[in-house]
Amino acid sequence: MSSNFFEKLKQIVKAFPDAAVSPHGVHMETNRIWSAGGKFYWIRGRADVLTAERRSGETEFGTCACLLVPKAAIEDVGYLDEDFFLGGEEWDLSLRLRHAGWPIIYSRRAVYSHEVSGTHEKYGLRFFYIGMRTKVLFARKHYGAWFWPWLVGIFMPSTPMLLWRNSRLNHGSIIKLIPRLYLAVKRSAKKQKITEREFNSESMAI
Numbered sequence: 001m002s003s004n005f006f007e008k009l010k011q012i013v014k015a016f017p018d019a020a021v022s023p024h025g026v027h028m029e030t031n032r033i034w035s036a037g038g039k040f041y042w043i044r045g046r047a048d049v050l051t052a053e054r055r056s057g058e059t060e061f062g063t064c065a066c067l068l069v070p071k072a073a074i075e076d077v078g079y080l081d082e083d084f085f086l087g088g089e090e091w092d093l094s095l096r097l098r099h100a101g102w103p104i105i106y107s108r109r110a111v112y113s114h115e116v117s118g119t120h121e122k123y124g125l126r127f128f129y130i131g132m133r134t135k136v137l138f139a140r141k142h143y144g145a146w147f148w149p150w151l152v153g154i155f156m157p158s159t160p161m162l163l164w165r166n167s168r169l170n171h172g173s174i175i176k177l178i179p180r181l182y183l184a185v186k187r188s189a190k191k192q193k194i195t196e197r198e199f200n201s202e203s204m205a206i
Contacts, residue, residue: 037106
């Protein structure tokens with residue numbers, strides 16, 4: 001965290017009282033840029049942080065690793081959607097804020113350090129399953145009439161590449177990934193929320 005982090009944050013809030021603030025994030029271990037605001041990737045069905053040097057300004061997505069949201073904005077759009085888990089809840093919040101007229105400002109002045117993936121496994125079968133669950137559930141909520149064309153025409157054709165990539169990252173078998181992908185898509189397409197019991201299920205980790 002930068003010196004006078006909160007003092008700098010106060011100055012930003014004073015200048016932009018009706019905006020959420022996404023500070024500049026650096027990777028705790030490498031000290032490289034981890035978050036310089038963020039962007040939505042609609043074809044991929046997700047949002048992600050930007051990791052290149054850029055100027056302060058309005059941004060599409062603010063990671064909840066560090067995001068200051070005005071109380072009035074929370075009262076307006078509500079809290080994090082508990083139907084999501086591990087990423088989707090912050091994509092959803094950023095989208096709801098912006099749709100309701102609350103901009104998100106990225107600032108280079110206030111800098112924090114982030115222990116990336118410090119609270120969860122980075123890879124593994126459970127991570128893959130929840131990731132697919134989150135992506136499809138997010139699209140199901142926000143894509144409207146475009147959801148089914150996206151699912152059938154874009155997401156499903158990309159699954160061979162997703163399976164291959166994750167099998168390499170997990171050093172595991174594609175055969176173990178296929179049933180988890182099928183279950184994730186089925187549940188999210190039916191708008192079933194992600195539950196704690198589901199996440200903690202041992203069958204998702206084996």
